[in-house]
Amino acid sequence: MDMTIKDVAKIAGVSPATVSRVINGTKPVSEEVTKRVLDAIEKTGFKRNAAARSLVVKRSNLLGVIIPDISNMYFSELIKGIDSMAHFYNYNIILSSSSTNENREVECFNLLLEKGVDGIIFTAYRYVRDPIYKIIDRASIPFVSLNRKCRNTISIRVDNTKESYEATKYLIKLGHRNIAFISGYFDDDASGIQRMDGYKKALKEYGIPIRQNLICEGDFTFKGGYNGAEKLLMFNKDITAIFAVNDEMAYGVMAYIQDIGLKIPKDISVMGFDDVAYSQNFRPRLTTVHQPIYDIGEMASKTIIKAINEGFREDDIIVKGGIAVRESTRRIE
Amino acid sequence: MDMTIKDVAKIAGVSPATVSRVINGTKPVSEEVTKRVLDAIEKTGFKRNAAARSLVVKRSNLLGVIIPDISNMYFSELIKGIDSMAHFYNYNIILSSSSTNENREVECFNLLLEKGVDGIIFTAYRYVRDPIYKIIDRASIPFVSLNRKCRNTISIRVDNTKESYEATKYLIKLGHRNIAFISGYFDDDASGIQRMDGYKKALKEYGIPIRQNLICEGDFTFKGGYNGAEKLLMFNKDITAIFAVNDEMAYGVMAYIQDIGLKIPKDISVMGFDDVAYSQNFRPRLTTVHQPIYDIGEMASKTIIKAINEGFREDDIIVKGGIAVRESTRRIE
DNA sequence: TGACATTAAGAAAGCGATTTCCTATAATTG
DNA sequence: CAATTATAGGAAATCGCTTTCTTAATGTCA
Known part of the structure; x- marks a missing residue:
């Protein structure tokens, strides 16, 4: 049923080697023979068998992508960028949702490695620990870690500490002093913690005391933001601004504020982080730290493909962020 | 560098065949030998080469997934379901964004076929035409088409016409008579058009005249919804409800309404379609036609894997929807 | 105890491509 | 024009695994 290169060769009256040369352009083939081969391919609808091919060329043109939750906008935009650039370079991506589960994460790495991907782009959920480091160190392909520096790996990330510092400073300059913060997990070892730093x-720089009860642990979900806001506002009536460590939580915060009948930004200013697509759309539009998410995705693909071809395995790329000022924050006296 | 089954065999002092049997459990191997093989695998970090394997077993355990835009919430939830169930059955998914481009769509099919996927799950962007039918008819793997009936293919979908009919009826029963509609593309041949039907x-059933200027062509994007609302409300001051053919456009509609200072649902009711995750979150919460998006994804995986194993290629599965009543609609006199 | 069935493990073929090595023909050159 | 060099295309090895076909060893039964 499925045609092989031999079938095509027979029909075109040439050897399989010649068919291969026509397909890949690896060696000159006369015009006349080329035409015959092309015709045979067209006629048979032949598609070369990727398994056989990668067995000999030792490349699959497949990129593994591991992310915690694909239905999170941040990750879907990222993947869109990754896929787009991968496609440009003739790669496809194998997607693997690690959920929010470390074992599953390890499983994802192993599965992708077994599938023979040429490289893996990943965003670790919470931390990167020994089992994953062991896998990375053993494997012979390059890895790109997004949003987190990671040994023996190419990392691409914004300067979380700096961007978060700037965002806080922006709120302070608007006159806010009682700025609450909804973080990621306290035992996270990367973006969440760095943003808190x-x-x-x-605050320190402006001589504003750090009040522990204005800092609330979050989980990057809408509900986490909602609950965080509730907890914060219930006990701290003086809060004038809330800074959430990602946009999804910021929208949760806004929902709570709206639910208790307050207005944004009149009563409380809200600042997010990430600048996912809907933050420019949904009302009120969110003031947030901009990450060029799609571009980071593209960069990840481009970089890992370069790494695959040139063989390097480590780098640390910082991309620029910036504050996208929109409607959810305002100046106060 | 990378270990092969031969290396493992040598270290364990057995033949490659035996190693294969231990890994796959295809034939009994004595306990003692099994242990030696397992140890050797552990020691070497051996991962079997998927290319070599699928070359002989003629299966890749890979599912192709083609969707127009992964950064659209509807699709990302879908993919989450697909991936989750695929993982359960030991499959991985290769994702391919077709963008909103027919040529690119065809390319995606061909690319996935070449990669040797065992089946393809797709959501066509606008219509399915000859080039794609040709591919489907020629291929020897099963296809699942989401949200659209399609020849020689297993389709899974809600009854768009019925659900949309119910939603409209719901608005009518709330007292609305001047109900505007923002559709998909007028030349779409599936969900968009069926929802309009x-x-x-x-309307017909309740003797409400169909006013052509209350129907506006949309494009499934936030901006499309926003612009549609603008066009509709600019010229038809009597509109009391707007029904958009998907949630993203419904949020665009709501944004426009808010921007001109009107209130939802006090001044205008808004109805969506799809019930993506954020519709339960963002305020005001959207009243919308519920599709069990994640479940549809799971079902797609389960069904296609069954089709792969049992060899069938055609089916038409209708899943139940229903109206999720929330905050964006209200009763009027 | 001899004949037969069972069982574990090895040898070797084969999956469908690519690629190296080789040959036959055409082209080039002194 | 003979000798050398280019060039197109074929034959066969190879990639790493699975699987069929054997074989040797052990167990069973009359």
């Missing part, structure tokens, strides 16, 4: 640094 | 059917 930036927040604290800005 | 349902809308018209309900």
Whole structure:
């Protein structure tokens, strides 16, 4: 049923080697023979068998992508960028949702490795620990880690501390003093914690005391933001601004504020982080730290493909962020 | 560098065949030998080469997934379901964004076929035409088409006409008579058009004249919804409800309404379609036609894997929807 | 105890491509 | 024009695994 290169060769009256040469352009083939081969391919609808091919060329033109939750806008935009650039370079991506589960994450790495991907782009959920480091160190392909520095790996990320520092400073300059913060997991070892560092640094710089009860642990979900806001506002009536460590939580915060009948930004200013697509759309539009998410995705693909071809395995690329000022924050006296 | 089954065999002091049997459990191997093989695998970090394997077993355990835009919430939830169930059955998914481009769509099919996927799940962007039918008819793997009936293919979908009819009826029963409709593309041949049919059917049934200027062509994007609302409300001051053919456009509609200072649902009711995750979150919460998106994804995986194993290629599965009543609609006199 | 059935493990073929090595023909050159 | 060099295309090896076909060893039964 499915045609092989031999079938095509027979029909075109040439050897399989010649068919291969026509397809890949690896060696000159006369015009006349080329035409015969092309015709045979067209006629048979032949598609070369990728398994057989990668067995000999030792490349699959497949990129593995591991992310915690594909239905999170941040990740879907990222993937869109990754896929687009991968496609440009003739790669396809194998997607693997690690959920929010470390074992599953390890499983994803192993599965992708077994599938013979040429490289893996991943965003670790919470931390990167020994089992994953062991896999990375053993494997012979390059890895790109997004949003987190990671040994033996190419990392691409914004300067979380700095961006968060700037965002906090922006709120302070608007006159806010009682700025609450909804973080990621306290035992996270990357973006969440770094963003908290930036927040604290800005407060310190302006001589504003860090109040532990204005800092609330979050989980990057809408509900986490909602609950965080509830907890914060219930006990701290003086809060004038809330800075959430990602946009999804910021929208949760806004929902709570709206639910208790307050207005944004009149009563409370809200600042997010990430600048996912809907933050420019949904009302009120969110003031947030902009990450060029799609571009980071594209960069990840481009970089890993370069790494595959040139053989390097480590780098640390910082991309620029910036504050997208929109409607959810305002100046106060 | 990378270990092969031969290396493992040598270290364990057995033949490659035996190693294969231990890994796959295809034939009994004595306990003692099994242990030696397992140890060797552990020690070497051996991962079997998927290319070599699928070359002989003629299966890749890979599912192709083609969707127009992964950064659209509807599709990302879908993919989450697909991936989750695929993982359960030991499959991985290769994702391919077709963008909103027919040529690219065809390319995606061909690329996935070449990669040797065992089946393809797709959501066509606008219509399915000859080039794609040709591919489907020629291929020896099963296809699942989401949200659209399609020849020689297993389709899974909600009854768009019926659900849309019910939604419109719901608005009518709330007292609305001047119900505007923002459709998909007018030349779409599936969900968009079917949803419009349902809308018209309900109006007819209640003796409400269909006013062509209350129907506006949309494109499934936020901006499309926003612009549509603008166009509709600019010229038809009597509109009391707007029914958009998907949630993203419904949020665009709501944004426009808010921007001109009107209130939802006090001044205008808004109805969506799809019930993506954020529709339960963002305020005001959207009243919308519920599709069990994640479940449809799971079902797609399960069904296609069954089709792969049992060899069938055609079916038409209708899943139940229903109206999720929330905050964006209200009763009027 | 001899004949037969069972069982574990090895040898070797084969999956469908690519690629190296080789040959036959055409082209080039002194 | 003979000798050398280019060039197109074929034959066969190879990639790493699975699987069929054997074989040797053990167990069973009359």
